Amino acid sequence: xxxxxxxxxxxxxxxxxxxxxxxxxxxxxxxxxxxxxxxxxxxxxxxxxxxxxxxxxxxxxxxxxxxxxxxxxxxxxxxxxxxxxxxxxxxxxxxxxxxxxxxxxxxxxx
Amino acid sequence: xxxxxxxxxxxxxxxxxxxxxxxxxxxxxxxxxxxxxxxxxxxxxxxxxxxxxxxxxxxxxxxxxxxxxxxxxxxxxxxxxxxxxxxxxxxxxxxxxxxxxxxxxxxxxxxxxxxxxxxxxxxxxxxxxxxxxxxxxxxxxxxxxxxxxxxxxxxxxxxxx
Numbered sequence: 001x002x003x004x005x006x007x008x009x010x011x012x013x014x015x016x017x018x019x020x021x022x023x024x025x026x027x028x029x030x031x032x033x034x035x036x037x038x039x040x041x042x043x044x045x046x047x048x049x050x051x052x053x054x055x056x057x058x059x060x061x062x063x064x065x066x067x068x069x070x071x072x073x074x075x076x077x078x079x080x081x082x083x084x085x086x087x088x089x090x091x092x093x094x095x096x097x098x099x100x101x102x103x104x105x106x107x108x109x110x
Numbered sequence: 111x112x113x114x115x116x117x118x119x120x121x122x123x124x125x126x127x128x129x130x131x132x133x134x135x136x137x138x139x140x141x142x143x144x145x146x147x148x149x150x151x152x153x154x155x156x157x158x159x160x161x162x163x164x165x166x167x168x169x170x171x172x173x174x175x176x177x178x179x180x181x182x183x184x185x186x187x188x189x190x191x192x193x194x195x196x197x198x199x200x201x202x203x204x205x206x207x208x209x210x211x212x213x214x215x216x217x218x219x220x221x222x223x224x225x226x227x228x229x230x231x232x233x234x235x236x237x238x239x240x241x242x243x244x245x246x247x248x249x250x251x252x253x254x255x256x257x258x259x260x261x262x263x264x265x266x267x268x269x270x271x
Contacts, residue, residue, distance in 0.1 A: 068148025082228025
């Protein structure tokens, strides 16, 4: 068990200019599910789950994923980025409690 | 003596209160587009809400949706969707929706792509409440819709909601 919001963004070890780079992202988060009482009625309370992931490459948003409670606890995402130039890649998560969690990695050519 | 620690519920309540307190001015305004994406509704209602009865073409051959045929644990089901279509400013994949027909909240996610992504592909771990179809619906920049679906047999439910 880790702390909520601990995250990891992983890039391939070697990247060449123009590569389609697979980026893997993992974040520790409970993604709280809607609870129900004995009569199967929804228990109304705020549920804390991630509702957005934003990916920025060299300062431009390239991908946004709006998420619901249908995404698993401790979400893991994989997506692609066309590595045209070296530069920062930032992944930011927002949850329904209003917290944001971000990590930046750097695309470099080897 | 062991110190009194906050329960998770208390901690979350405190976080929520902080969020509410900050909403006045400290946090940047949230965009409303994600609000209401996941609702308790039937899959038919979700499709009508998101696509309003627009025609959908079979995306087989263009859209690849990978899911296990049998998911032993519905709480963590690996899902991968990929669209083999060009990503140019003139013509690109705008949205991919992943919808689980039998979940009480059918809409799982919506991915919004820009041409700079270079390739419309996303993998995620999703929850499935019970055996049923999972669909990927792709909206292209010209507004056309492509749909594919996979049947997944769920052994242990992954949804409380």
